[in-house]
Amino acid sequence: MVPNQYWVSGALVPMAIMGKYYMIYSFDFIPPRTLGRMCADRMKQELILDNLGVCRFHRAWAEELLPEIMDSLHHCKERFLRSIHVLASRLDSRNSPIFWESDRNIDYLHTFLKRKREVDNDDRPELLEWLERFEHNRLEAARDFWYESLKGINESLREFF
Numbered sequence: 001m002v003p004n005q006y007w008v009s010g011a012l013v014p015m016a017i018m019g020k021y022y023m024i025y026s027f028d029f030i031p032p033r034t035l036g037r038m039c040a041d042r043m044k045q046e047l048i049l050d051n052l053g054v055c056r057f058h059r060a061w062a063e064e065l066l067p068e069i070m071d072s073l074h075h076c077k078e079r080f081l082r083s084i085h086v087l088a089s090r091l092d093s094r095n096s097p098i099f100w101e102s103d104r105n106i107d108y109l110h111t112f113l114k115r116k117r118e119v120d121n122d123d124r125p126e127l128l129e130w131l132e133r134f135e136h137n138r139l140e141a142a143r144d145f146w147y148e149s150l151k152g153i154n155e156s157l158r159e160f161f
Contacts, residue, residue: 011108012146014149015153016092031126036153043157044088046059109142110134
């Protein structure tokens, strides 16, 4: 896996496959459970591109049109989208992530959150709450952030609704 090019919290979310941009790389603060859900949804969109051999740099048009193309050619849009969901769910079911080994990951996330507040002047209550938690106990806050994002991923990738 190559180093991430973006200073974003989504880069550290415990996805089943890392290094493929199966994550949200938004510069905005996103609460961790929501971030996990969004990363899971991003994974499904990327799997559409991967499985149909389309370069991810064409995602702006391809993600919307590829299911329609599958439907027009093979009359299987819903079955195709369901198979993508099942694939993502099964990949995730084999994911057994471990909490970050390096304190630098905690520093990375904490600094990202501080920057949102201090540089971007984001004063949303959720962000302020996470910053307070990091000031109180950075290891516990980092673990909670990590687990909350994992819960969001798991909620989104359950095979059976």
